Amino acid sequence: MKLVSYKLGGTPGWGVVVDDRVIDMRQRLPRYHTLLDVLRASAMDEVREAIVDVRPDYRLDELELLPPVVAPEKILCIGVNYANRNDEYKDNSDLPKNPSMFFRTPGSFVGHGAPLIRPPESPQLDYEGEIVLIIGTECHRIAAEDAPRYIAGYTLCNEGTIRDWVRHAKFNVTQGKNFDRSGSIGPWMVTADEIEYGKPMHLVTKVNGEVRQDDTTANLIFDFGYLLSYITIFTTLKPGDMIVTGTPTGAGARFDPPKWLKPGDVVEVTVPEIGTLVNGVEDGL
Numbered sequence: 001m002k003l004v005s006y007k008l009g010g011t012p013g014w015g016v017v018v019d020d021r022v023i024d025m026r027q028r029l030p031r032y033h034t035l036l037d038v039l040r041a042s043a044m045d046e047v048r049e050a051i052v053d054v055r056p057d058y059r060l061d062e063l064e065l066l067p068p069v070v071a072p073e074k075i076l077c078i079g080v081n082y083a084n085r086n087d088e089y090k091d092n093s094d095l096p097k098n099p100s101m102f103f104r105t106p107g108s109f110v111g112h113g114a115p116l117i118r119p120p121e122s123p124q125l126d127y128e129g130e131i132v133l134i135i136g137t138e139c140h141r142i143a144a145e146d147a148p149r150y151i152a153g154y155t156l157c158n159e160g161t162i163r164d165w166v167r168h169a170k171f172n173v174t175q176g177k178n179f180d181r182s183g184s185i186g187p188w189m190v191t192a193d194e195i196e197y198g199k200p201m202h203l204v205t206k207v208n209g210e211v212r213q214d215d216t217t218a219n220l221i222f223d224f225g226y227l228l229s230y231i232t233i234f235t236t237l238k239p240g241d242m243i244v245t246g247t248p249t250g251a252g253a254r255f256d257p258p259k260w261l262k263p264g265d266v267v268e269v270t271v272p273e274i275g276t277l278v279n280g281v282e283d284g285l
Helices: 035-040 044-050 083-088 144-150 163-167 224-234
Strands: 002-008 011-018 021-024 064-066 075-079 100-103 116-118 129-135 151-158 183-191 202-207 210-216 242-244 266-271 275-283
Touching: 002 035, 035 044, 064 183, 129 202, 129 224, 129 266, 144 151, 144 224, 151 266, 151 275, 183 275, 224 242
Parallel strands: 075 242, 116 275
Antiparallel strands: 002 011, 002 064, 002 183, 011 021, 075 100, 129 151, 129 242, 151 183, 202 210, 202 266, 266 275
C-alpha cells in the first residue's frame, strides 16, 4: 500500500493511494486520526481490510500533501553514508567506522509539491536526495538481521541544507539542517511488504531535469540493518520515527562553482520502488 497524510480545505486527513486517487481513511477508521496513530496501534491489517472494494474519494492533485508521518517523535539523519560520498570530501580519510548522525525537526520539512524555502540569511540552499525508513514497531538493541521486522515502510527525502550554516560552530551541523521548510519528505509511505528488503534501490536526484545524483543503496557504507542495530543501542526507536539514510555524491556544494538552489528551481528525487518527490523553490521572509 501507499499511504499519505494531507490537508483538504485546511482539514487534516490520511489515506491510501490507488493510482492517482486517495481513499479517505480517517472517515472509515475514525479511531485513527493520523497515520502515526495507525503505526502506534500496529493496525495496518485493519487498513488493508477497510479498503477492500472501496472507491477512492479524492484525486491526489486535490490534496495538500504532508510528510507521510506528521509529528513523529524522532527524525534521525545519517551523514556521509555512500562510499563514493566519503571520497567526495577529498580529505584522504578512511571509510568511517561508525555513522555520522544529527536530528531534524518536523518543521524543517514540507510535503510533496510544497515549495522549499530559501531563507533570507543565506543563498546556499542545497539538495540531498535520500531514502527514508519509517519505523513500525518499537525497538531497542536489535540485531541487524532482525531489522526488517521493525520497518513499516519507506519514503523519500530531499534533505535540504543551508551549507554555510552547517559550519557556524565546531562539530555541529544542526543550524544548517533545520531551517523551517528547507527540506521535504514524501510523497507517501510505501509499506515494507511492497519492497524486497536488501535488494539495491536506485536513487536519482534531478534539478530542473538535470541529473545531479545517481547511485544505488548497494554503495551504502552502513546498510539499513546496521543503521537500526547501531541506533537502537543508544535510543529506543518508536513507531513513526524516521531514519533518513544518507545522500549520494552530486550535491550542489560539490560543484565548482557550487550550484545552489534558487527560486523557480524544481527538485525531483526518484526511487522506482517508492515514487518521485517533487518540490519547487521559493524565497522566504
